[in-house]
Amino acid sequence: MSPRDEQELSEAVAGAEGALRIVGGGTRPIGRSVMGEDLSTAGLSGIELYEPGALTIVAKAGTPLAEVEAALAAENQRLPFEPMDHRGLLGMSGEPTVGGMVAANVSGPRRIQVGACRDSLIGVRFVDGRGTIIKNGGRVMKNVTGYDLVKLMAGSYGTLGVLSEVAFKVLPGIETRACVLINGLSNTDAVTAMSKALGSPFEVSGAAHTPAGIDGHPVTMLRLEGFADSVAYRAGKLRDVLADMGDISVETDPDRVQAGWQWVRDVASFHGRAGDVWRISVKPSDGPEIAARAGGDVLMDWGGGLVWALVPEGTDLRADLGDFAGHATLIRASEETRGRVPVFHPDPAPVAALSEGLRRQFDPKGILNPGVMG
Incomplete structure (x- = not known):
């Protein structure tokens, strides 16, 4: 099914007789496989409202992310959270959509400064499992009515409702960027x-x-962004602060800096390589220990608080890590492994009960992406 507007989407969900597999751009098949009829949001496409002066953009859920980013760039604006592109890591093609980005709560290296996708999301429209159209939040930053429900939809992977429209606060563009590089450090x-x-x-x-x-050698990357004079000043000061840490240089070519951080954002070092990919979120101070336990190849982002690990196929890395304060998500693996190993970190019993209660409330028939987060 590929509804052309929100009303058709509502009718499709209300009339469904079995499970529905919610599909946006098809570029992020994260989670367990869903056995059901495909319901595509591709027909719900287009920017509904863009007010650069209000730093607000509203788009239908099936709108390609590239279309939104191009519209923002034309006004020297951007999405704050630097969304990751999973295609290279997962071996996918197609075009990421803004609805899929919200459903997976995608973010990138800038999360340490501005938060994740949900932190820039100010409004949603969606269809719940009954076929009811629900609006929450608003189209301007001041309107935060029901904000908790807006945040709830981000990262729900289509299990609470099918997004039809999303609204974001945006930020001005970046004049220039630089990167302080430290060579040879241990984790x-x-x-x-x-x-x-x-x-x-x-x-x-x-x-x-x-x-x-x-x-092939260790490198630590520290990015600075903003007005040119400010970036140059801060790079010099930061180099002084870290003078005792080792071999330090500063990359000032903005294109090279941009390419380097895209490499980090998209975990490009794991592209096209055999093995399963895990994403581990921990306290930064625990990052080195978790990286050591994980073995294999790793990439550390968010100051050490995000550890990407490439491990042999079929590895239950969560079991190998043992107890730790954080969570591990299986991002890339065979269907067999994803069926055997929980993809998302198991919640404590009280949280699991709350999550299940929310799903029953929003999707009483259990038809929206059932089992994807198992």
């Missing part, structure tokens, strides 16, 4: 350096570390 020393940088007053917008950079 532990890298987290120390990233913590010092993030704790400084110099507005670091990205902090990542790879044990094996493009040249």
Whole structure:
């Protein structure tokens, strides 16, 4: 099914006799496979409202993300949260949609500064499992009525409702960017350096570390963005703050900086390589220990608080990690592995009960992406 507007979407859900597999651009098949009839939001496409002066954009859920980003760029504006493109990592094609981005609560390296997708989301329209059209939030930043429900839809993977429209607050574009690079640090020393940088007053917008950079050696990356004079000043000051950490350089070519952070954002070092990919969220101070337990190849983002791990196929990494304060999500694996190993980190019993109660409330027939988050 491919409804052309919100009313047709409502009728399709209300009339469904079995499970529905919600499809946006088809670029993020994360979670367990859903056995059901495809329900595509591709027909719900187009920017509904864009007010640059109000820093607000509203788009239908099936709108390609590239279309939204192009409209924003034409006015020197941007989505704050730097959404990751999963296509290379998951071996997919197609065009990511804004609805799929919200459903997965996608973000990127800038999350440490501005938050995730849900933190920029100010309004949604969606169809619940009964076929009821629900509006929550608003189209301007001041209108935050029902804001908790807006946030609830972000990261629900289509299990609470099928998004038909989303509204975001946006930010002005970036004049220039630079990257302070520290070579040769261990994972532990890298987290120390990233913590010092993030704790400084110099507005670091990205902090990542790879044990094996493009040249095969460890490199720690600290991004600075803003007006040219400010970036140059802060880069010099940050270099002074970190002078005792080792071999430091500053990359000032904005195109090279942009490419380097796209490499981090999209976990490009794992593209086209055999193995399963896990995404582990922890306290930054725990990042080095978790990376050591994970083994294999890792990439650390968010100052050490996000650890990407590439491990042998079929690995139950969660079992190998043992108890830790955080959560591990299986992002890429075979269907067999995703059927055997929980994709999303199991919730504590009280949280699991609350989540199940919410699903029963919004989807009493259990037809919206059933089992995808199992």
